[in-house]
Amino acid sequence: MINSLSDLLKAAQTQKKMRLVVAAAQDLDVLKAVSEAKQSNIIDGILVGDEEKIRTLAEENNIDLTQFRVIHKQDLMEAALEAVRLVSIGEADFVMKGILDTSILLKAVLDKEIGLRTDSLLSHVMVYEAEKYHKLLFLTDGGMNISPTLEDKKGILMNAIQSAKALGNKEVKVACLAAKEKVNEKMPATVDGAELKQLAMEGYFGEGVIVEGPIAFDLAVSKEAAEIKGYKSSVAGETDIILVPTIEVGNGIGKALTYMAKSKSAGIIMGAKAPVVLVSRADDSETKLYSIALGSVIAANS
Structure with missing residues (x-):
């Protein structure tokens, strides 16, 4: 089992090398992360975007572009569509967001002709390595689904469990x-939490999945808090996945982990035919590298 983001990098390095395509790759941190991923033997890469800007950034920062295939698409929507098309036709295994709005990339992912849509709901999964927690913590969905229904939460949870x-x-x-x-x-x-727990007990989410709910954050991540409050559950202090009730809760917890607790992280969109690496434009190259590794491991093992 992978318990840290460094373990995740090692896993991505030792498995079959996956093929990544970046939509709108004219971003320095993206280029740094993709270059490091290539040099670490994690991926082979295709860069789609404004070729002149990509080459200028690479030259100014000593990034070797000869290791990548570069496809010129200056328009952001065209870049997104081309990146998704390459995954759809089997020339790439997963796609990454570059310097473009998430809505543009998702529009391409959901395109009826060349997109990657499935019957599954698309949802965002963040993976955090927090100093005071003993394993990786998956947080969903703080990035896509605003106020999910019970039915939505089933899909969100299925995606997180798969990851x-x-x-x-x-x-x-x-x-x-x-x-x-x-x-x-x-x-x-609280109502949805209890319903999801019952569904898990009936085997809805498959073997080896234990769902607890409703449960507060302190009990989810702290055995000490559970003991003090007399709360008994095998999930208390051992949580792998935190399912949040609304996007605001997930967004707030995630940013608190990043900016206050200095947690390392990786982000992905699940529910499409292939993983979609999705990180904030404000994220540094390290976060983008971890996210590439996450997408690579999921692509290889899904």
Whole structure:
């Protein structure tokens, strides 16, 4: 099982090399991350975007472009469509967002003719390595689905479980986040948490998946807090996946982990035919490298 982001890099280096295509690759941190991933034997890469800008950035920062195929597409929508098309026809295994809006890339991913749509809901999964937590923590969905219904949460959870299992988690423990542990009809997160727990007990999410809900954040990540409060659950303090009730909760927890707790992270969109590496334009090259490794491992093991 992969317990750290350095372990994730090692796993990506030792498996079959995957093929990455970047949409709108004219971004320095993206180029640095893709170059390092190539040099680390994680990926072969295709760069789609404004070729002049890509080559200027590479020359100014001593990045060797001879190791990549470069395809000129100056228009952002055209770049996104070309990147997705290459995955669709089997010339690449997964796609990464470069310097373009997420909505543009997702429009290409969902294109009816050359896109990567499936029957699954698209959802965002962030993976965090926090100093005070003993394993990787998967957080979903703080990036795409605004106020998911119970049906949406089933799909979001399926995607996160797939990503966790791709990283070697044979047993996956899920915490359905809420403000309290008792079901209260006035608090939909508690109702949905209980429903998802029951579904897991009935085998809906497959073997080796334990869902607890509703459960508050402290109990999900701290055995000490669970002991003090007399809360008993095999998930308490051992959570792999935190399922948040709304995008605001996920966004807030994620940014607190990044900016206050200085956690390292990687991000991916699940639910398409191939992983979509999605990170913020503000993320540094290290986060982008970890995200490439995450996409590579999921692509190889899904």
